[in-house]
Amino acid sequence: MNNTIDPRTKLFLVLCISTIGLISRDVLILFSITIVGIIISKIFGGNFFVLIKRIKKLLYVFFFIIIIQSIFTRQGNPVIVIGGFEIVTDLGLNRALGYMFRVLIIIISGVIISTSSERNTIQGIVQLGLPYEFAFMTAVGIKFLPLLIEEFKDTYMAIQLRGINIMKLPIWERFKITSYIFIPVVASTLNKAKKLSISVESRAFRAYDRRTSITSLKLKYKDYLIILISLTTAFALIYLKWI
Numbered sequence: 559m560n561n562t563i564d565p566r567t568k569l570f571l572v573l574c575i576s577t578i579g580l581i582s583r584d585v586l587i588l589f590s591i592t593i594v595g596i597i598i599s600k601i602f603g604g605n606f607f608v609l610i611k612r613i614k615k616l617l618y619v620f621f622f623i624i625i626i627q628s629i630f631t632r633q634g635n636p637v638i639v640i641g642g643f644e645i646v647t648d649l650g651l652n653r654a655l656g657y658m659f660r661v662l663i664i665i666i667s668g669v670i671i672s673t674s675s676e677r678n679t680i681q682g683i684v685q686l687g688l689p690y691e692f693a694f695m696t697a698v699g700i701k702f703l704p705l706l707i708e709e710f711k712d713t714y715m716a717i718q719l720r721g722i723n724i725m726k727l728p729i730w731e732r733f734k735i736t737s738y739i740f741i742p743v744v745a746s747t748l749n750k751a752k753k754l755s756i757s758v759e760s761r762a763f764r765a766y767d768r769r770t771s772i773t774s775l776k777l778k779y780k781d782y783l784i785i786l787i788s789l790t791t792a793f794a795l796i797y798l799k800w801i
Contacts, residue, residue, distance in 0.1 A: 565682035588659035
């Protein structure tokens, strides 16, 4: 089914999913959107769980933020009380879960878009009327995500080869090591981006105002149906939210 769905349809679908994820504060709705997004990404040929497995080291940072956000939210009814102190409230837990589901929705959106080829993604964005530069930037960003993950894994492995077992360290030491990992990863990513920029400029990128393409995408009945269902669902949820 992946090859028969227009990339513009996937972009509309991702737009609806991410919009609901950003504006909704209902944890049940966010959870439902997350599950639906995982199912859709699987139907389109993506594998959300493989991506989660690849970035599982980054999940420590997300869980740390979730815990901190939950602990430092004092409003609401207490859920966990230790020694007379309110550790976690229902409002704090609700906000923490909302943050977690929003992060997952963003990841799912990337998985859905990545199921189309880079060429078709660029062509789809261009046929939507957006500048080619924007389409190219989006495609490069999608391509750089796996490279960033691999760079992070290589740096993590290099630390382990030096005799540091991160899993046996205290939790605060783990976050400290994670901060050390981010610095070389970001530096390496910026260096690759610089080289890519030089390569693009050397090939006379944007030398002409208009670009032609041999590829032309056409929406089919199933594309219109998916777009209609996505927009209807999104508008219905937004309408119910503001009632």
